[in-house]
Amino acid sequence: MKTIFRWLLASAMVFAGISHMFWARKEFQAQVPDAVSEVTGIDKDGVVLASGVVEVMLGSALVLFPKDRRRVGRILAAFFVAIFPGNIAQYTGRRDGFGLDSDRKRLARLFFQPVLVTWALWSTSRSHV
Numbered sequence: 001m002k003t004i005f006r007w008l009l010a011s012a013m014v015f016a017g018i019s020h021m022f023w024a025r026k027e028f029q030a031q032v033p034d035a036v037s038e039v040t041g042i043d044k045d046g047v048v049l050a051s052g053v054v055e056v057m058l059g060s061a062l063v064l065f066p067k068d069r070r071r072v073g074r075i076l077a078a079f080f081v082a083i084f085p086g087n088i089a090q091y092t093g094r095r096d097g098f099g100l101d102s103d104r105k106r107l108a109r110l111f112f113q114p115v116l117v118t119w120a121l122w123s124t125s126r127s128h129v
Contacts, residue, residue: 006062006123013059020052030097033089073124080116087113
């Protein structure tokens with residue numbers, strides 16, 4: 001079961017990463033906090049492209065490096081935590097993107113991030129629970 005969920009997560013990450021680079025770049029820019037560009041000097045489009053590359057790499061690593069899956073799972077979980085401020089910025093800035101066009105929808109999205117963190121850790125853990 002974990003293998004199936006790990007492959008689903010890997011596929012979702014690769015798909016999301018590719019979408020960052022092509023058809024959904026503007027949508028993802030709604031999630032980049034203004035402070036990120038101010039601090040790094042990288043414009044929002046650059047941040048979206050870079051995070052897309054990271055997502056493709058992490059998704060691929062979940063499948064390509066089975067011996068390192070626990071480490072990759074922890075890195076992916078940390079990535080989900082690291083991008084959470086973007087989701088908060090989308091909510092507090094009332095930025096539309098991906099059909100999140102109301103405060104209620106943007107707030108609901110915030111509760112999905114812990115699910116992703118848990119999914120990454122569980123699907124890459126050694127236990128059989």
